[in-house]
Amino acid sequence: MAELxxxxxxxxxxxREYREMNGTHVEVLPEPPSAxxxxxxxxxxxxxxxQRLELPAHRLWSDQYLIKKxxxxxxxxxxxxxxxxxxxxxxxxxxxxxxxxxxxxxTIQELLNQISNGENGVYYLQSQNGNMFSSGDDDDGLHISExxxxxxxxxSEIDWCTDxxxxxxxxxxxxxxNGKSVTSFHSxxxxxxxSVVRGEKRFTLIPPTDGWSLQERFYPHARFTRSSxxxxxxxxxxxxxxxxxxxxxxxxRNLLESLPANVRPIQVTVRPGQAMYLPVxxxxxxEQSDETTxxxxxxxxxxxxxxxxxxxxxxxxxxxxxxANEKDxx
Amino acid sequence: MAELxxxxxxxxxxxREYREMNGTHVEVLPEPPSAxxxxxxxxxxxxxxxQRLELPAHRLWSDQYLIKKxxxxxxxxxxxxxxxxxxxxxxxxxxxxxxxxxxxxxTIQELLNQISNGENGVYYLQSQNGNMFSSGDDDDGLHISExxxxxxxxxSEIDWCTDxxxxxxxxxxxxxxNGKSVTSFHSxxxxxxxSVVRGEKRFTLIPPTDGWSLQERFYPHARFTRSSxxxxxxxxxxxxxxxxxxxxxxxxRNLLESLPANVRPIQVTVRPGQAMYLPVxxxxxxEQSDETTxxxxxxxxxxxxxxxxxxxxxxxxxxxxxxANEKDxx
Numbered sequence: 001m002a003e004l005x006x007x008x009x010x011x012x013x014x015x016r017e018y019r020e021m022n023g024t025h026v027e028v029l030p031e032p033p034s035a036x037x038x039x040x041x042x043x044x045x046x047x048x049x050x051q052r053l054e055l056p057a058h059r060l061w062s063d064q065y066l067i068k069k070x071x072x073x074x075x076x077x078x079x080x081x082x083x084x085x086x087x088x089x090x091x092x093x094x095x096x097x098x099x100x101x102x103x104x105x106x107t108i109q110e111l112l113n114q115i116s117n118g119e120n121g122v123y124y125l126q127s128q129n130g131n132m133f134s135s136g137d138d139d140d141g142l143h144i145s146e147x148x149x150x151x152x153x154x155x156s157e158i159d160w161c162t163d164x165x166x167x168x169x170x171x172x173x174x175x176x177x178n179g180k181s182v183t184s185f186h187s188x189x190x191x192x193x194x195s196v197v198r199g200e201k202r203f204t205l206i207p208p209t210d211g212w213s214l215q216e217r218f219y220p221h222a223r224f225t226r227s228s229x230x231x232x233x234x235x236x237x238x239x240x241x242x243x244x245x246x247x248x249x250x251x252x253r254n255l256l257e258s259l260p261a262n263v264r265p266i267q268v269t270v271r272p273g274q275a276m277y278l279p280v281x282x283x284x285x286x287e288q289s290d291e292t293t294x295x296x297x298x299x300x301x302x303x304x305x306x307x308x309x310x311x312x313x314x315x316x317x318x319x320x321x322x323x324a325n326e327k328d329x330x
Numbered sequence: 331m332a333e334l335x336x337x338x339x340x341x342x343x344x345x346r347e348y349r350e351m352n353g354t355h356v357e358v359l360p361e362p363p364s365a366x367x368x369x370x371x372x373x374x375x376x377x378x379x380x381q382r383l384e385l386p387a388h389r390l391w392s393d394q395y396l397i398k399k400x401x402x403x404x405x406x407x408x409x410x411x412x413x414x415x416x417x418x419x420x421x422x423x424x425x426x427x428x429x430x431x432x433x434x435x436x437t438i439q440e441l442l443n444q445i446s447n448g449e450n451g452v453y454y455l456q457s458q459n460g461n462m463f464s465s466g467d468d469d470d471g472l473h474i475s476e477x478x479x480x481x482x483x484x485x486s487e488i489d490w491c492t493d494x495x496x497x498x499x500x501x502x503x504x505x506x507x508n509g510k511s512v513t514s515f516h517s518x519x520x521x522x523x524x525s526v527v528r529g530e531k532r533f534t535l536i537p538p539t540d541g542w543s544l545q546e547r548f549y550p551h552a553r554f555t556r557s558s559x560x561x562x563x564x565x566x567x568x569x570x571x572x573x574x575x576x577x578x579x580x581x582x583r584n585l586l587e588s589l590p591a592n593v594r595p596i597q598v599t600v601r602p603g604q605a606m607y608l609p610v611x612x613x614x615x616x617e618q619s620d621e622t623t624x625x626x627x628x629x630x631x632x633x634x635x636x637x638x639x640x641x642x643x644x645x646x647x648x649x650x651x652x653x654a655n656e657k658d659x660x
Contacts, residue, residue, distance in 0.1 A: 010340045014644035021640055039369035040496055044636035166370055209640070306374035310351055310539070311641055314344035 011212060011318055016262075018209040022046065024266045035163035038277075042164055042191065045279040045308065047205055049268060053275040057153040057197050061294060066108050066150075074105040075146050076127045077114075080224055081233045083122035083181040084252055088219060088324075091235045095325045097222035098245035099235055103127075115178050115292055121233055124181035130171030132156075132296065147174055158193050158298050165191060171299045179290035185214050185248040185255075187283045189312075190299040195275040199293025201286055204255060205266040208281035208312055213263045214248035217324035221245055246321055248283075255285055270295075281312040341542060341648060346592075348539040352376065354596045365493035368607075372494055372521065375609040375638065377535055379598060383605040387483040387527050391624060396438050396480075404435040405476050406457045407444075410554055411563045413452035413511040414582055418549060418654075421565045425655045427552035428575035429565055433457075445508050445622055451563055454511035460501030462486075462626065477504055488523050488628050495521060501629045509620035515544050515578040515585075517613045520629040525605040529623025531616055534585060535596040538611035538642055543593045544578035547654035551575050576651055578613075585615055600625075611642040 031052045033041065041048055078085045078101035085101035106114065106123070114123040130136070132147050133156045145151065157169050170190065178199070187208065194201070206213065221238040250258045259265060270276045278284060280302035302309060358379045363371065371378055408415045408431035415431035436444065436453070444453040460466070462477050463486045475481065487499050500520065508529070517538065524531070536543065551568040580588045589595060600606045608614060610632035632639060 008648055010644060010648035013648050014640060017643050017647070018637065018640040021643075022635060036366050036369060036493065037496075039366060039373070039494075040633075043369070043373040043633060043638070046636055163366065164369075166367075208637070303370075303373060305352060306376055307348065307538070307638055307641060308373070310344060310348040311637060313347050313351075314340060317347070318338055318340035318343050 011315065015209040015212070018207055019264060024264050026266060026268055033160055035160045038160045039164035041277060042279070047266060047268060047279065047282060048277040049270065050275045050277065052273060053195055054273055055154050055195070057296070058273055060153050061197050063112055069149050070108040072107055073146060073149070075108060075111060075125060076103050077106050077111055078124045078126050079104050079121040079233065081121060083124065084184065085124060085126060085181070087184040087252065088247060088249060089235055091222060091237060096219055097235060097237060098219035098247050099222045099224060102224040102226060102233060111176065112292065115176070120230060122180045124177035126175050126177065128173055130173060132174050133172040135170050154296060161191070161193055161298065161300060165300050165303070167301060169298045169300050173297050175295045176292065177288055178292055179288050181288060182252045183286035184252055185250055185283050185285045187211070187281050188299070189280060189302055191280050191302055192278040193275055193298040194270060194278055195296045196270045196272050197294040197296060198272055199291050200289035201270045201293065201295055202288070203268045203270065203276065204285040205268060206263065206283040208283070208315055210263045211283055211315055212319055213260050214250055214283060216246050216321045217249050218244035218246055218321055219324045244323070249324070252285070341645065345539045345542070348537055349594060354594050356596060356598055363490055365490045368490045369494035371607060372609070377596060377598060377609065377612060378607040379600065380605045380607065382603060383525055384603055385484050385525070387626070388603055390483050391527050393442055399479050400438040402437055403476060405438060405441060405455060406433050407436050407441055408454045408456050409434050409451040409563065411451055413454065414514065415454060415456060415511070417514040417582065418577060418579060419565055421552060421567060426549055427565060427567060428549035428577050429552045429554060432554040432556060432563060441506065442622065445506070450560060452510045454507035456505050456507065458503055460503060462504050463502040465500050484626060491521070491523055491628065491630060495630050495633070497631060499628045499630050503627050505625045505627070506622065507618055508622055509618050511618060512582045513616035514582055515580055515613050515615045517541070517611050518629070519610060519632055521610050521632055522608040523605055523628040524600060524608055525626045526600045526602050527624040527626060528602055529621050530619035531600045531623065531625055532618070533598045533600065533606065534615040535598060536593065536613040538645055540593045541613060541645055542649055543590050544580055544613060546576050546651045547579050548574035548576055548651055549654045574653070579654070582615070
């Protein structure tokens with residue numbers, strides 16, 4: 001019996017309401033919040049820059065210290081020709097692919113050398129699998145982190161975040177790279193605390209309500225490979241039954257000029273001793289300073305009860321996302 | 331350049347996601363939450379029943395006590411022919427109106443008599459203007475409440491709610507009526523703590539995402555009036571420049587049968603010593619027990635930063651709401 005008559009495109013209406021009511025302001029906290037203060041910030045779900053989030057890592061993690069501690073431990077490092085891992089590249093067949101990096105095992109000494117002087121690819125430690133701590137640690141104690149010996153320099157939980165959300169963190173990651181590496185626009189299904197130890201991270205942020213502006217497409221999957229240990233990196237398409245990957249088609253260079261005029265990205269630079277709260281569903285594009293940049297992040301599962309999660313899902317499902325490489329997808 | 335291509339009706343998609351992920355579960359807390367616990371509940375924004383919210387009013391507010399305390403104080407009471415104040419009625423001209431009640435000034439003794447035995451209209455104390463406490467109190471101390479002498483029997487703030495939201499309450503209201511009075515489906519722009527002192531309140535709740543199912547229309551405004559102090563109640567249309575009122579066209583009787591089959595209302599009964607958290611934007615239809623029912627509620631301004639408020643606004647703005655009394659609005 002009930003029939004819904006629409007007055008306007010609801011997604012564009014929501015995007016406009018959100019922009020008009022929230023602008024591009026980013027709150028800066030002079031020190032980490034209490035759990036109650038952070039709980040209110042999670043409800044608001046806007047990025048926040050937090051000063052004075054201090055860990056032993058901030059004073060300890062010189063190259064020398066890392067080389068001594070990590071010694072001959074082999075670390076999983078992403079290698080790409082141009083610093084664009086998990087990004088869209090054109091394959092040798094002229095088609096566009098979502099391309100995952102080659103993963104090589106390097107010692108920290110080799111990694112630091114490659115970051116500053118490497119000529120055979122861009123190296124970025126970005127394994128994102130809870131390489132410092134992962135939720136598996138709590139279950140069996142058998143998960144072995146490549147960074148086990150650095151664990152005591154950080155914290156496995158951000159207390160005020162754990163208390164605010166009422167749950168333990170899902171994963172803690174370490175990221176090591178420099179200005180050659182860029183992270184393409186994407187969003188994560190996690191509440192994220194992102195802390196910088198050395199160097200700078202520069203985030204370009206877009207709210208979930210403006211996700212439509214990122215021009216997502218479904219791309220075939222590929223990986224960078226080498227046919228010999230020192231050979232050039234090549235794009236190797238994955239088998240045809242590998243699921244297509246939904247990803248933004250915006251370029252990583254000239255990014256801002258590629259966004260629609262009504263979308264107003266927020267730019268936030270995170271420096272050593274600072275952290276950023278990056279709320280669930282926020283789109284982020286990340287650049288780094290030229291010097292060696294080390295960052296940490298704590299991922300917490302987002303709240304799936306209530307309005308926010310349903311809105312984030314509906315925003316993703318309502319949009320028709322074309323396949324890449326088809327004439328009508330231009 | 332960016333063009334949004336819709337796959338499905340986003341509002342129906344959101345309504346379905348919300349229903350599938352949240353069901354009709356209502357959490358029951360054995361005692362009032364801490365501020366941090368409540369802050370998480372505000373983020374989830376689902377109704378919660380809270381046990382053991384106890385105030386002096388719960389043991390004090392017998393008829394006898396109220397008559398003694400309020401004495402000859404005149405109270406603003408809503409009068410309607412059938413217990414439906416702020417509701418849709420058909421006027422003498424055959425048109426449908428949003429009709430506000432007649433307001434009469436009665437002593438508490440007169441009100442209690444009218445509630446149990448009145449034959450010349452249904453009486454319900456529902457002034458909703460912060461009749462116990464209002465935000466004006468804090469500014470000049472000059473606001474005079476009709477219930478001033480009962481203030482010490484309740485609290486002006488719900489501490490855990492004030493602390494969770496980080497703001498003071500906007501208004502505290504007292505409601506006195508019985509089963510003859512029903513409150514039509516509506517939503518409020520407030521976070522609401524609703525506590526029952528005597529009797530029972532029975533709420534039928536619909537999430538903001540299913541507001542489309544309430545078949546809102548724009549109605550001309552009217553009031554109940556009497557041409558003589560004991561005369562019958564009549565509907566008097568307001569002047570033509572009175573703004574139209576957007577209101578649900580669902581009936582107050584046979585309510586559940588009038589809702590679409592895919593909408594699953596939540597029914598919550600609140601009894602003495604219990605309170606309900608009714609989140610901002612939730613639609614509620616309220617019935618009372620036959621005995622004299624006394625309730626209190628604390629309204630807090632909702633958070634206007636972030637996603638939730640923008641979603642609530644967009645849900646309201648996206649829908650085309652027809653004018654009532656027009657052929658094509660059926």
